[in-house]
Amino acid sequence: MFSSVVSVLAIVGIVGADLTAAEREVWSRIEPAVAVLNTDRGPSFGVLIDAGGYFLAQKSALRQGRVAGRIQQREVNFVLVATDEPTQFMLLRAEEWTPGTGRIANVAVDLNKGTSLFVALPSGPARAEFVSSDRVGVLPNSRRMATLNEIRFEAAAESLAGAPVFNSRGELVGLVNATLTGDDEGPRVTRNALPEIRDLKTLPAPGLKRQFGPADLTTAYTLGPKVLGRVVEGFRSPERKVAHPGIGVFCRDATIGGAVIDSVTDNGPAARAGLRPGDIIREINGVAVPNQFGFARAMMDKEIGQRISVLVIREGMQVRVNVVVGRM
Amino acid sequence: MNRKLDEKLIELAFGDLPEEEATRVVGEASQDPEAARALQDYRDMRDGLRKLSDIPPHQLSNERLRAAILNRGAAKPARPAGISWLWMPAAAAVLTLGTLMIRQMQTPTVEPSVAIKESTNPLQIPDLDVPVAGGTTFDGATMATKAPAPDITESAPRVADAPTTSSANRIASAARRSPRRSIETRPKAAPKVDDTPISADMVALASNVGNRIADGSGARNEAAPAPMTMAGATAMRAPAPTPKTPIIIIEAETDALTGAQRATEVDNASNVLVGG
Numbered sequence: 001m002f003s004s005v006v007s008v009l010a011i012v013g014i015v016g017a018d019l020t021a022a023e024r025e026v027w028s029r030i031e032p033a034v035a036v037l038n039t040d041r042g043p044s045f046g047v048l049i050d051a052g053g054y055f056l057a058q059k060s061a062l063r064q065g066r067v068a069g070r071i072q073q074r075e076v077n078f079v080l081v082a083t084d085e086p087t088q089f090m091l092l093r094a095e096e097w098t099p100g101t102g103r104i105a106n107v108a109v110d111l112n113k114g115t116s117l118f119v120a121l122p123s124g125p126a127r128a129e130f131v132s133s134d135r136v137g138v139l140p141n142s143r144r145m146a147t148l149n150e151i152r153f154e155a156a157a158e159s160l161a162g163a164p165v166f167n168s169r170g171e172l173v174g175l176v177n178a179t180l181t182g183d184d185e186g187p188r189v190t191r192n193a194l195p196e197i198r199d200l201k202t203l204p205a206p207g208l209k210r211q212f213g214p215a216d217l218t219t220a221y222t223l224g225p226k227v228l229g230r231v232v233e234g235f236r237s238p239e240r241k242v243a244h245p246g247i248g249v250f251c252r253d254a255t256i257g258g259a260v261i262d263s264v265t266d267n268g269p270a271a272r273a274g275l276r277p278g279d280i281i282r283e284i285n286g287v288a289v290p291n292q293f294g295f296a297r298a299m300m301d302k303e304i305g306q307r308i309s310v311l312v313i314r315e316g317m318q319v320r321v322n323v324v325v326g327r328m
Numbered sequence: 329m330n331r332k333l334d335e336k337l338i339e340l341a342f343g344d345l346p347e348e349e350a351t352r353v354v355g356e357a358s359q360d361p362e363a364a365r366a367l368q369d370y371r372d373m374r375d376g377l378r379k380l381s382d383i384p385p386h387q388l389s390n391e392r393l394r395a396a397i398l399n400r401g402a403a404k405p406a407r408p409a410g411i412s413w414l415w416m417p418a419a420a421a422v423l424t425l426g427t428l429m430i431r432q433m434q435t436p437t438v439e440p441s442v443a444i445k446e447s448t449n450p451l452q453i454p455d456l457d458v459p460v461a462g463g464t465t466f467d468g469a470t471m472a473t474k475a476p477a478p479d480i481t482e483s484a485p486r487v488a489d490a491p492t493t494s495s496a497n498r499i500a501s502a503a504r505r506s507p508r509r510s511i512e513t514r515p516k517a518a519p520k521v522d523d524t525p526i527s528a529d530m531v532a533l534a535s536n537v538g539n540r541i542a543d544g545s546g547a548r549n550e551a552a553p554a555p556m557t558m559a560g561a562t563a564m565r566a567p568a569p570t571p572k573t574p575i576i577i578i579e580a581e582t583d584a585l586t587g588a589q590r591a592t593e594v595d596n597a598s599n600v601l602v603g604g
């Protein structure tokens with residue numbers, strides 16, 4: 001199974017059959033940052049983020065702690081180094097890594113609607129389109145709220161989990177976290193076509209305009225640049241740990257307005273400050289909190305160590321509590 | 329106006345009279361206001377019928393139209409009412425319903441009950457009997473106040489940029505939709521007002537628990553406001569609804585086809601657990 005997968009990929013060379021020559025040229029410069037992982041769920045990907053051979057991968061596509069793969073036609077074994085549970089990202093390290101090998105990818109921070117992108121798929125790279133960066137989502141398990149990038153790309157039904165997305169400058173937009181589910185419980189696709197990637201700054205655009213399609217477009221989400229950058233920075237740190245700011249509470253919407261605390265993390269910043277289940281958060285630093293999403297939004301821009309003033313309603317009384325945002 | 333003149337007026341309006349007789353009939357109509365009105369009505373009818381777009385002009389038959397009018401008894405066409413009489417009760421019902429809905433959505437403010445009694449001063453200005461905290465009353469001249477009202481907020485609160493929620497359903501059964509729609513605001517139930525004063529024990533408890541600074545210094549929060557009564561707490565209006573933004577719920581389970589986690593857009597985000 002492993003040999004057959006490697007053979008297929010060697011033949012294909014992760015080159016998209018539908019990309020133009022110019023697009024394939026750009027992809028050839030991006031590809032050195034991408035490792036193909038041969039997981040039990042099928043091919044997945046890791047992205048080189050550190051010169052020491054550390055790769056960023058998405059947990060949904062990887063279950064074992066050790067996996068074989070390839071990067072630039074060279075077979076490499078990868079070991080699991082760290083996992084960031086809130087975002088489900090994993091840090092892998094390539095064994096017997098030669099410094100200077102590959103191309104380190106940095107996080108893209110400036111994206112506009114309609115920006116043309118590349119997404120690495122098991123069948124080869126495909127063009128994608130950046131739709132929006134103002135989507136907001138609730139992540140599984142941690143229930144943390146984060147901004148999401150919405151992208152669309154042409155893809156048949158294949159493994160998309162953890163597929164890396166790049167812009168034409170080779171910057172990492174993200175790894176596919178989730179795909180939008182349609183009414184029939186399957187991936188929601190739209191009949192449309194993406195024009196060829198024209199914003200190839202380093203190469204002259206081909207004179208011939210080509211339109212591809214009609215094809216099925218899949219809507220997928222990646223974590224926004226702020227959270228993705230935090231993860232990459234944490235994995236690059238000597239501790240290889242990601243620090244997400246938080247105070248350690250879980251909330252729902254309160255019937256009278258505000259966010260009612262459902263539970264408090266033991267020994268977390270909120271617990272130490274005296275917040276209790278049943279408290280209704282109404283303000284944070286003077287900003288009204290209309291519901292649980294207002295609370296999560298208010299916390300999204302807080303930093304570790306920052307002191308915040310939280311106004312809660314407790315048994316009919318207003319109580320103001322100072323909490324120091326901690327590392328969660 | 330007699331029937332014969334009425335018939336002539338119809339023929340005149342539709343151009344069926346010879347010129348001499350038309351002139352005579354016009355003269356007679358000008359002498360009779362009723363006849364003049366009838367003539368204008370018939371002319372308006374003629375113009376309206378000619379504007380019918382689905383009937384080519386050459387198919388409009390003046391004779392048929394005139395015959396139809398005459399067969400009907402040449403009843404004077406009723407001057408169309410400016411507005412149907414049915415609008416009044418309908419408008420009243422809409423206004424009543426709208427008023428009820430607006431009142432239901434508004435959070436009632438707690439206002440002190442005011443008893444206005446007859447004034448005995450020469451200016452006939454009624455005195456207001458307003459109870460304050462502690463049960464004492466005051467007149468306009470001497471205003472005895474208790475402790476200053478608690479400073480609830482240090483600055484005018486801003487509405488956080490967060491999506492609104494609507495009623496019912498847990499995440500497991502959150503309504504899925506396609507295409508993407510906005511999240512509707514759920515009307516908040518008006519809280520019950522309770523004027524029960526807070527005991528000193530509860531005040532002390534709130535001060536001790538709520539004002540501890542979580543940095544381990546043990547210092548107290550110097551700017552902590554005094555606890556309020558239930559009435560004061562609930563009188564603080566709930567924040568206004570915020571702009572609507574779709575919420576993407578990413579589930580732990582993966583899509584069988586894509587292998588990626590499933591994402592759904594929800595328009596019913598009530599009771600969704602969020603961590604922070």
